Amino acid sequence: MNILNIRKKSGGQVVLIVLLASAVLLTLGLSVSKKATTDVKIDTDQELLKKAFNSAESGIDYFLGTGKTNYTETKSTVKVDVKSVGVSASIDSGTKISSGNPFLFWLVDHFPNGDIGASYYKGTVNLCADSSFNGALKIDYYYNDGSSYKVLTRVYNTGTNTVIGAIQDGFNSIKCITLTDLLNGNSLLLAVMPIGDQTKLTLNNGGLGQDFPLQGQDITSTGNVGGVNSQVKVSKRYKVPSFMLNSITAGGSVLNQ
């Protein structure tokens, strides 16, 4: 084989290689072009969504400040929806309550200014945790015995001995605790704290009692900007700082020496 022959045979292969390389490059180019178009689209939606969220937040503040539930601005509208929590046979925490966070179930109503009212829940309550809950529940039961405020504390363990000294057999099969010994009046508050696990907490009257007092409000504000909606939901409950449920609370230590 001479050199010319070799060159004749090699010329076809080069063309093929060039064509393949061109195809690869074209494919890569088209792909890059598609992604760039999508990114532009996403950036636009995010911007609108952020504006809608801000409008929704502004709607909460607007409601809290004015009590009005609708207002419109340039390129955006806001609608506020307010729902009362409580005044029903069953109330819940809405979300899972993490370990160490107390959740308050009020057994007395409040005056509009937030002060404690004089209408007390009477009857048995069922306190339920998630079926998967595997911790303990600390329950501080506040009441007024007619002359002074009192509090009773109980801790219920589920399967494991989370809290030393806790009641072991308080939960039933559906992870509910029936509190039958609440005062038939003057009951004020159940402060329930999950320990060792998180759970959603539900309190119901078991179908035997009256409705629970008003616990607060759930405020939902929906903002729309450029056709993009965003919702912000806020619970406005009667609440106290959790350290006020304790006699001693420390972010460091309590030392004696």
Place this chain on the structure above:
Amino acid sequence: MNFFKKILFILALLLFFIGGVKNSLAYGTCSKNSKCQPSNEGCVSSSLAGVCGFSGNTGCAKAGYPYQACNPTGCANGYTTVSNDNMAHTISCGCCSNTGDTSADTIVCYRKTCSQAEGTSCYDSPVNGVVPTSCSQYGTSYAPGFDYVARDGTCPTNKICCEKLDLCKDSGMCLNGINCGADGCSCTTTKGIAWNLGYDSSRTCTSTQKFWKCNTAMNGTCGSTNDYYFPSEGSPQYGPAPNYTKIWSTQAECELNCCDLSKNNWTDRQCVKKQPSSCSNADSHCLGVGYTQDATSTTTANDTCHGKKVDTTPTCGIANNHSFSFTPPISSLCSNGTFNSLTDHGGAWTWACNGTNDCGASKTVNCGTDAINNLPECTCDSSIAAGVCSGHTFNQPAVTGNCKTKFDCPGTKTAVNAYCSSGSCSPQCGQWNNATCLPGNDCGTQCGNLSCGGSCGTSDTGSPGMTTLSSPVETIISPKVYASGVSVVSLNWLKNSDSKASYYNIGVWHDEPGKPDIRDLDFDTSDINTVSTKTGFLTPGVLYRWGVNTKNITCLGYIYSGIYESGWSTLGYFKRSETSITTPTLTFNNFIGEVVPPDSTDKNHICQSEFKNGTDQIISVIATSSDTNAVSAYLRMNNNSSNPLLIGPVSYINNKAIFPIKDDGSSYTSDPYNVVAYSVNNLGETSPDSGSKVLKIWNCEVGVGGSFKKGIDNNPFTDFTNLTPLKFNEITMNIDELNSNYNGILIFGNTYNYSFKKNNFKGTSSMEVSDINGYFTPKDKLLIDSNITNPYLQTHTVSANFILYPYSDPWWQTDGNVLVKNEIKNNIPSDKNISTRGLVAATAGNITNNLSFVGDLNDNNNGYEYFYKNYYVNLGQGVTATTVGTGQTGVVFIQDLDINNDITINNDQFLMVVVKGNINIGVGVSKIDGIYVANGNININGKSDQQLNINGSLYSSINSINITRGFTTESKNNTDPAVNIKYNPGLLFTMPGKLMKVLSGWKQGI
């Protein structure tokens, strides 16, 4: 008849009547061939009828009949003699029946009674047909000064021994050879030196001990009287043993004191006391004048001293006869026959001749003369032809010599005197001729020396030198005084070395008013080697004197009427004390002399506090005696675990003898002693023991031990970290921490304060001590005394327990929930809960609570800034301030807070203090109401007797809460928390409502 004549007439009638009765009792009738009735004692029947009675020497014969001499050996069989009966009269000889009248006459054996002279005999004669069983049945008709005494056991069965009662011996006054005085006693024979049987009647004399004949030992039983022997029946010496025979312990001694075998060859020599005698020098070794030889002795012609006693009123007869070496000429004894044999009858002879009788047969014919009975010289068988015998009568021939001639009694033999022709022989047969030998003369004329061939030198004549006393030798001015208990003392002198000295005579005298020179002792020694004797019973208080007179009897035979002697030695004086030593008293005293009485148990022990002298325990045991003659004292101590201790002598000084006693660890055992004291006076006399007292001597060491207990629950206390060592004063105890007990050694009588090492120990302790009954009572100090341990036991222990109440460190407590992010430290007692009702949760620390959780449950981190913004800024709630005090309500914002005063609010009020920095609560604060929030620390320090009550809540958002406040009175920390945080639930409901309406959460919607 006047009155007196009537009286005399009546008296005469009475006498006649009494005499008639007496006569009728004294005499009985004896028929021929019959015996007198037993009631007619002293009488024997005779072959002739007559009257029996006591009528003098007429004896048993009928009045008017001649009295017949007895031949003791001639009585027919079945007859016996009657010896002296020691009655009011003496029958020299008894009566015998006529020979040939043997079948009809029976001699009754009349009782024999103890002779005055010989003292002892054994008799079997019945009294009125009854064998006496005691001497008293023989009556008491002894000589004045004598009585009977039974020597039971010394005579064979059915016989009884009567002996003269020797008051001297039987009262014990003749022990050890003491001669009694002239008071009825007659101890004329002293004991042998080696023969001291005492008064033990049961003692058996061994055959090797006693010799009354020099070559014959005796068998038998010792008598109750010293030196005298009563041979047993069947022994070789039974029967003839003379009374008062000296018994020697060995044959050699016997020979030395009695007989001189070198001069004689007797084989059966009687040993009797060697006495001074008038015998010649050659014979003086054996018997003296007045002493008899044994009747069976073989005598020799020149054994002149072995004759019978010379009677002052000699009566010839067999009793006084004497044998000499004489043999009749045999050739002339048989006239028509041949001589066969010759028999000596004690001075008369019979013999036998062989001849032919009338029938021509050979026949031995008895010949000779029975001089005693005046029988025919030859009593031949009627069938024997007369003339066989010689017809001679051979009597003792006259013996002639230079010095002595012993006369026969020539003449016709009569019934009264067989030997003497008349009663006026002079000299009598058997009587010595007196002769005088002068010192320096030869012995040619010595009495009894037929040959007079001896010589006697002058060297041993004359008086020996004076003997020197050895003890007592004190003078009349200062006599030797013996203790009152010494009734007999020894008298000792030095041996006299003078060759002329033969023996000693010892004299003891005392004087009495009107009776001077009363001699209490007159004692001759048996030889010159004896240098000691003893006195008799000494009368207390009587002054005695004594001396020794040395005598020479070697040539006594020369001077028949006297002896040589040295004269009395220098006299020694002595007396027996009249008073006995008194008993001392015994006391236990302390070192300063105070008497320590017995304790409540009536005992003493050395560890009593009264005996303490510094660090020592010393007892002065004092014997006190009022007896001025007491010179020293002894202590005798007995207990159960050691041999008796005898301590002393200790001299009396001012009537006190002091025995210091101290425990040295080895001299005494720990058992209590019974202690007595006794005194010894200058006479060596020992007093009776004092009263006994109990004394224990020990080292005072008491084992102490006990346990440690917790005062709270009485359980064992185990935390000894801060408690060791335990000390009683400076004595460290051994603590067994594992078992919570201790032990150690303390000293009885001491008081101990106990102490612990309290470097870090906070608390109190108390001690409880057990008494001896096991009851514990609290004690501040430990006094080791008899209330808590018995000092008289072998072991001494004390139980003392310690009850410990440690002071707790200050602690705090609450009734609410405690949520701590990090650690909890609280010195809360183990039986307390940090929270009385709430939950306690922390990541670490001592979480002591009923409800507890290990982990972080604190979700709070809002601090000053949060509350300031949300409450103060947003809600317009609260105020800012620089301090907080009572009356303040609501929410107060402060940069830093020092609380030095109480802060209170009403029940319907709300106070929340939010501090940006620290909160410091001073010791003067006792009550704070409200909620206290700080970014920094919350510090509660110091000490106060006031408990700090916080009615509310404490919250440090990011830092710590330091609660070190304690009670000033630390014991309060044991029971109460110095800081009590009481959760106030009302604050939740008095909180401004505005503060409650908060956004609790948010979430982005769909």
